[in-house]
Amino acid sequence: MTQDQLKRAVAQAALNYVLPKLHSSAIIGIGTGSTANCFIDLLGEHSGSFRGAVASSDASAARLEALGVPVFDLNSLDQMVAYVDGADECNPALELIKGGGAALTREKIVAAAADEFICIADGSKWVETLGRFPLPVEVIPMARAYVARQLVKLGGRPVYREGIITDNGNVILDVHDLQISQPKMLEQQINQITGVVCNGLFALRPADVVLLGTADGVQLLRNRVAL
Numbered sequence: 001m002t003q004d005q006l007k008r009a010v011a012q013a014a015l016n017y018v019l020p021k022l023h024s025s026a027i028i029g030i031g032t033g034s035t036a037n038c039f040i041d042l043l044g045e046h047s048g049s050f051r052g053a054v055a056s057s058d059a060s061a062a063r064l065e066a067l068g069v070p071v072f073d074l075n076s077l078d079q080m081v082a083y084v085d086g087a088d089e090c091n092p093a094l095e096l097i098k099g100g101g102a103a104l105t106r107e108k109i110v111a112a113a114a115d116e117f118i119c120i121a122d123g124s125k126w127v128e129t130l131g132r133f134p135l136p137v138e139v140i141p142m143a144r145a146y147v148a149r150q151l152v153k154l155g156g157r158p159v160y161r162e163g164i165i166t167d168n169g170n171v172i173l174d175v176h177d178l179q180i181s182q183p184k185m186l187e188q189q190i191n192q193i194t195g196v197v198c199n200g201l202f203a204l205r206p207a208d209v210v211l212l213g214t215a216d217g218v219q220l221l222r223n224r225v226a227l
Contacts, residue, residue: 031085
């Protein structure tokens, strides 16, 4: 199967997983990126079976609305049945690196607010140790150089993602050359750097379920810590 076929397969598996949870008053959180887009397109066919969605980016919100799915501000809600999103990397603890699409902060907010975090990814995203994919860090623009120097002290090689402004009006540093053996600790360390808005480690709040597309089919992996 091609990578696009794997993405469509995990998106269909995610739809099958969440449909029983949806009802007339249900809100579902939706992520950002190519795999999330596959899920959005499938979800749009069932727009009448739930109340609406919260989107982690303006792009996903526009895609949902174009398919007739109402999009809500998270501040107006008190519950989401699930959050479905892709990942740039996933390890056996279902800890993730996200942010390749520069929506990491809103993704982390929506994931934190959801009852269940469902990650959908193709098998190329599976790693034993996080860090092969550069770690995105969202930074207040005036703090970019300062934050970069602090990230070097942590052993990384930060690279400014030129031409990218997040939906929050900030910039992205992609941190290369990290061997992330302790994701939770590093997530906390980076977030404590003044000027950092958020980083792309999803370890303190990992996925509850990962649907991983492989040549042998879609594997459903559950977070044993969350059970």
